[in-house]
Amino acid sequence: MGHGKLRVGVVGAGMIAQIMHLHYLAELDDIYEVAAVCDIVGENARACADRFGIPAAYPDWRELIAAPIDAVLVLTSGSHASIAIAAAEAGRHVFTEKPMCFSVAEGKAMVAAAEDAGVTLMVGYPKRYDLAYARFAQEAAGLADTRLLRVTTMEAPFRPYVAHYALRKPAPLADDVASQLLAASAASVNAAIGPADELERLVYHDVLLDTLVHEINAARGLFGEPDRLDYVDLSSKQVAVLLRFGEVRAAIHWVDLPGIARYQMEFALYAPDRRMTLAFPSPFLRNEPTTLIVEGGDVGTVRSWRSEEVIGYESGFRRELEAFHSCVTTGAVPVTSGQDGLADIALCQAIIACHRTGRPVLNPTAV
DSSP states (O other): OSSSEEEEEEEOOOIIIIIIIIIHHHHTTTEEEEEEEESSSSHHHHHHHHHHHHHHHHHHHHHHHSSOOOOOEESSSOOOOHHHHHHHHHHHHHEESOOSSSSSSOOOHHHHHHHHHTOOOOEEEEEGGGGHHHHHHHHHHTTSSEEEEEEEEEEESSSSHHHTTTOOOOOOOHHHHHHHHHHHHHHHHHHHHOOOHHHHHHIIIIIIIIIIIHHHHHHHHHHHHHHEEEEEOSSSSSSEEEEEEETTTEEEOOOOOOOSSEEEEEEEEEETTEEEEEEEEEETSTTTOOOEEEEEEOSSSSSSSEEEEEOOOOOOOHHHHHHHHHHHHHOOOOOOBBBHHHHHHHHHHHHHHHHHHHHHEEEEEEE
């Protein structure tokens, strides 16, 4: 394949498709041509096709995969395994939103299908493509004696962050289809974490897979694979995870704070002579910059300083779509490959196992 336009089909016409992916695909019309869109509710697909000038709309993803396209973007809710595997088997490159799937077994099957077909499989983790994150990672690599990584996510209601977008109000799913999808999700969760109690099932699906995979993936992007998962504390309102990356301890905290529309996510690194904080805005805001704060001083003196930097306004969502095009056309392996995403799913499963047994898990991302 040359370096020209990729013909893509988009599966799932929900919020993230409308706010981010279809918007940026339209902006990137020099490298992408959106040939088809699909949604389980046909009228949602047609409404998106009309708005974004997409020639074909399907209610069934199997029809979309069979269409003459180069690549498929899987943006549905639920596990993306079955669509991604079928797309790879049809010779289509695959970009999948996170979480790539619900279990290590599904993830392995996705990776194998892409490898067998010789196609690119990439997982959408926009923070890894954020300009400020790249600078933070570069600075982190130069730190001596890093002692702690602290990741704190203060979850806030997302509606205030999307109310200003002109979103199509989706038509509802038929009751029988909705119950089938819920049953399929429940079965996938069961396959992943076995005889879990209600709290573990809720946290695994709604917190770990839905939001915390971003933080886990970004932490692994800084330090590679954790040697040990030391401790987990779970409730429906907060999750705490303690990891070790060699000598670096990592404390990851997620807390639900629904009273204020003030989402915050911070990555902070602490070394004796440097403190660095990366502050992310709500992921639903386009082109809102991530802020990098660096603190330092002169050892043995009273002098200390603090700088706050904006590195750029370019969206991580847009940059990851540019990266996907580049990987498909050059054959390069994505930074957030299927194999990379699989490690996050393994760690999510390990977090539940650690909670259940109360014991540390060695090499928690090993599959």
